Amino acid sequence: MASVTAQKITAWEDISSSVTNFRLAALLGWQDVAQRYRRSSIGAFWLTINMGVLIGALGLVFGTIFNSPMSEFLPFICVGLIMWGYFSSLINDGCTSFISNSDTMLQLPIPFFTYILRTWWRNTIILAHNMVIFPIVLLMFGKFVNFNALLVIPGFMLVSLNLLWVMVVLAVLCTRYRDLTQIVQNIMQVGMYVTPIMWMANNLPGGARSRLMLDLNPFYHLISIVREPLLGGTATQLNWLVTVGMAVVGWMIALLFLNRYRSRITYWL
Amino acid sequence: MNILSQHNFAQADMTSMHLENVTVDFPIYNAKSRSLKNQVISLATGGTIGSNSEGHVVIRGLENISLSLKEGERLGLVGHNGSGKTTLLRVMSGVYYPSGGNISINGKCTSLINISLGIDPEATGRENIGIRGALLGFKKKELAARQAEIEDFSELGSFLDMPVRTYSTGMQLRLAFSISTVIQPEILIMDEWLATGDEGFQHKANERLHDLVNKTKILIIASHSKDLLLNNCTRIVWLEHGKVRMDADAETVANAYFGHHQ
Numbered sequence: 080m081a082s083v084t085a086q087k088i089t090a091w092e093d094i095s096s097s098v099t100n101f102r103l104a105a106l107l108g109w110q111d112v113a114q115r116y117r118r119s120s121i122g123a124f125w126l127t128i129n130m131g132v133l134i135g136a137l138g139l140v141f142g143t144i145f146n147s148p149m150s151e152f153l154p155f156i157c158v159g160l161i162m163w164g165y166f167s168s169l170i171n172d173g174c175t176s177f178i179s180n181s182d183t184m185l186q187l188p189i190p191f192f193t194y195i196l197r198t199w200w201r202n203t204i205i206l207a208h209n210m211v212i213f214p215i216v217l218l219m220f221g222k223f224v225n226f227n228a229l230l231v232i233p234g235f236m237l238v239s240l241n242l243l244w245v246m247v248v249l250a251v252l253c254t255r256y257r258d259l260t261q262i263v264q265n266i267m268q269v270g271m272y273v274t275p276i277m278w279m280a281n282n283l284p285g286g287a288r289s290r291l292m293l294d295l296n297p298f299y300h301l302i303s304i305v306r307e308p309l310l311g312g313t314a315t316q317l318n319w320l321v322t323v324g325m326a327v328v329g330w331m332i333a334l335l336f337l338n339r340y341r342s343r344i345t346y347w348l
Numbered sequence: 349m350n351i352l353s354q355h356n357f358a359q360a361d362m363t364s365m366h367l368e369n370v371t372v373d374f375p376i377y378n379a380k381s382r383s384l385k386n387q388v389i390s391l392a393t394g395g396t397i398g399s400n401s402e403g404h405v406v407i408r409g410l411e412n413i414s415l416s417l418k419e420g421e422r423l424g425l426v427g428h429n430g431s432g433k434t435t436l437l438r439v440m441s442g443v444y445y446p447s448g449g450n451i452s453i454n455g456k457c458t459s460l461i462n463i464s465l466g467i468d469p470e471a472t473g474r475e476n477i478g479i480r481g482a483l484l485g486f487k488k489k490e491l492a493a494r495q496a497e498i499e500d501f502s503e504l505g506s507f508l509d510m511p512v513r514t515y516s517t518g519m520q521l522r523l524a525f526s527i528s529t530v531i532q533p534e535i536l537i538m539d540e541w542l543a544t545g546d547e548g549f550q551h552k553a554n555e556r557l558h559d560l561v562n563k564t565k566i567l568i569i570a571s572h573s574k575d576l577l578l579n580n581c582t583r584i585v586w587l588e589h590g591k592v593r594m595d596a597d598a599e600t601v602a603n604a605y606f607g608h609h610q
Contacts, residue, residue, distance in 0.1 A: 087445060103482045110468060110479060117470045117511075186461055187483060188442035255377075342445035345438075346374055 088190070090337035097192035104193045108200030123208050130209045134160050134216070141277045150220040152279075157216045158306045159276040161209045165202055166242065166298065167267040172198045173246030174253035174260040181348040191337075191344060195246050199239065213309065230308035237319075238301050240326040244333035251340050254347045274298040297325060363455035363534040363565040365417040365440065371448035372410040372435055372590075396589060409435040410590045412449070417566050424581035424598060425570040426605045432590040433570040434539065437461065440568055441537050455534035455565060458484065463528040463542060464520065469513035473504055473523050476512055480527045494530045501556070502526035503549070518546055522553075529556050536564040540571050574606045 097104065116122040134157045142152035173195065177184060180194045217223060253259045271277075274296055283289035293299045300314075300321040307314040396408040410432045417423060425433045438444045439451060441459040466483045467476050477498055481491040499508055502522050504515075512520060525544045544553040561567055561580060571577050577584060577598060584601035586594040594601050 102488065106479060106482050110471065114468055114470050182462075182465060183483065185438065185443055186441070186459060186465055188457075189483070345443055345445075346447070347377075 087342055090334045090341055093190040093337065093341060094192045094334075097190040097196055100190075100193070101196060103189070104196035105200050107193075107197040109204065111197070111201040112204050123205065126205055127208045127211055130161060130164065131212050131215075134212060137277060145278060145282050147279065150222065153220070154213070154216050154222065154310055155279060155306070156277060157213055158309050159302065161206065161212065162238075162302050162305055163271055163274070163276050163298075164209065165206045166238075166301065167271070168205070169199060169202050169242045170245060170249065170267055171260075171264055172202065173242075174249045174263050176246060176250040177254045177344060177348065178257075184345055184348060191250075191341065192247070195243060195250060198246065199243060203239075224309060225311045227308045227311055227313055230313065231305055234304035234308055234314070237322045237326060238305055241297075241301060241322060241329060244326070244329040247333040248336055251336060251344060254344055255340075270296075270298055274302060276302070294321075297321070300325075363419045365415070365454070365535065365566060366452050367413050367415045367439070367446075367449070368451070369449035370410055370413040370439060370446040370451055371408070372432075372439060372444055373447045374407040374409055376405040376407060408590055410439065410446075413590075413592060414449075415585065415592075415595070417568070419565045421583060422561075422567040422581045423569070424577040424584040424601075425568065425587060426572070426577065426584055426601065427587035427593075431587040433587055434461075435590070436587065437537050437539060437568065437570055440535075453535065457535040457537065458531050458533035459537035460528055460542060461537065461539045463524040467512060467520065467524055470511055472511055473502070473508035473515070474499070476523060477508075477527050480524070484528065484531055486531075498526045498530055501552075518544075518549075522549055525553055529553075529560055531560075533564055535566045535568070536561065538567075538569045540569075541573070541576055574602050578602055 112123050116125065119125060121128075134153070137160065138149070138153045138156045141156065142149050145152070176194045176198045177191065180197075183189065184191070184194070249259070249263060253263070273292070275282075275293070280293060280299075283292070294317065300318045303314040303318040304322055307318075396411075398406050398408065413436065415423075425436060427433050435444065437459065439446055440453070441457055441461075442453060445451075466480050468479060471479065477495065478491065481494075481498075486494075502508070502525075504519060504523060507515065507519065512523065515523065521544050525542060529542075542553070542557060544550055567580065569577070569580060581598045583596070584594075584598045584605070585592055586601050586605050594604060
């Protein structure tokens with residue numbers, strides 16, 4: 080591919096050339112979605128329908144259990160479930176990003192981060208399909224987003240930056256230790272219940288322990304910076320600080336990690 | 349001073365490939381290593397199985413391979429199954445970074461080991477040209493410029509708008525071949541000559557492949573066919589158990605290898 084493929088490729092070169100040639104990752108990611116729904120008449124909007132049904136059902140059940148007003152609870156659980164779906168499929172698919180591309184990886188020296196971006200783009204397309212539900216839910220209650228909603232843009236970028244480094248680390252580790260994928264799936268399943276997705280943070284009994292349970296959960300901060308702006312509020316300063324901090328530290332770790340093990344990855348496939 | 353720097357520039361610009369004591373060890377994590385610990389077994393086929401310092405089973409795919417390829421060289425690789433041909437091709441295409449030794453590759457390198465890689469049966473022929481083209485490193489504009497040529501060459505006509513799963517095997521091969529051979533690599537890596545469709549197409553395809561092979565600055569081809577190797581190669585390396593058994597001009601090695609096996 081590159082005109083000079085001499086010597087070891089550093090993590091930095093790998094990532095920058097993948098980003099420069101994002102078109103390839105986007106094409107492959109788009110292809111992944113298209114392939115699944117090519118013979119269906121409404122295509123990927125089946126995802127939207129499935130998600131909509133889930134939101135409706137869980138919204139009614141949990142809204143009733145917590146005795147929350149539907150006009151508040153349904154938009155909340157809508158964004159929560161859609162974003163959680165995005166997080167968990169990114170992380171779960173991230174684990175197998177290299178394994179599922181092993182045929183290509185063993186034949187073409189395409190930079191490895193391309194496969195991570197492929198997974199990211201595929202799930203971002205699915206996210207875009209699911210997000211269609213949100214304005215519908217708002218309209219049902221005659222609500223609108225306010226100017227705070229603009230904060231969802233930096234919020235989404237931060238979320239992606241964070242998930243991408245996690246995916247890099249997990250993709251490498253899961254290629255080497257195949258059992259890890261199962262463990263990660265397990266963690267993500269539990270994560271859904273310990274993160275305020277189906278329950279609201281104010282459903283927790285007040286006090287230091289509840290506070291700690293939220294603040295120590297990275298997913299709480301990640302989901303807050305995209306959910307709060309869409310619901311008309313703002314994420315806390317702590318939410319932003321933690322997510323920025325995680326992105327910076329995480330990427331440093333991921334770069335060192337990828338750099339160290341990059342040349343071993345194809346041997347583990 | 350001037351002459352010197354010009355000379356250096358020319359050197360750097362030349363297509364070349366250097367392998368220095370390249371060793372490739374495959375760690376096998378799911379094999380039972382107990383029975384193999386502390387012993388090294390040499391098998392009739394395949395590399396050498398041993399274990400590393402952490403007690404994992406390790407298959408030595410290549411051992412101390414040193415090769416230098418200059419512009420214009422046509423290298424053939426021979427050896428029985430498991431002798432390390434594919435592994436060496438993968439090292440040369442930049443897929444495996446050697447676990448020992450050094451490799452430097454100067455030049456745009458393309459491997460045509462499996463030309464159907466990346467072909468999506470549910471997508472149309474035309475869409476597949478885009479996917480496969482992007483995988484081969486084509487920019488969007490470059491590919492657009494060659495699109496008509498690829499479509500013409502494939503002779504698939506209106507089938508280009510049909511999903512590839514509706515194609516016969518021969519048609520799929522035509523499509524894959526047409527896309528994969530528009531590349532203009534400096535270093536071309538092949539595993540056997542590419543097989544293609546029916547007789548009419550075969551002739552045209554062979555011509556195109558010969559053209560490609562002639563234009564490429566360095567050719568590396570693994571094959572079990574003596575004629576193919578003698579027709580295309582200037583030099584042959586005979587691999588055995590991941591080591592170079594013989595490295596000389598095509599005629600000498602071909603006679604020794606094929607004489608030895610027949």
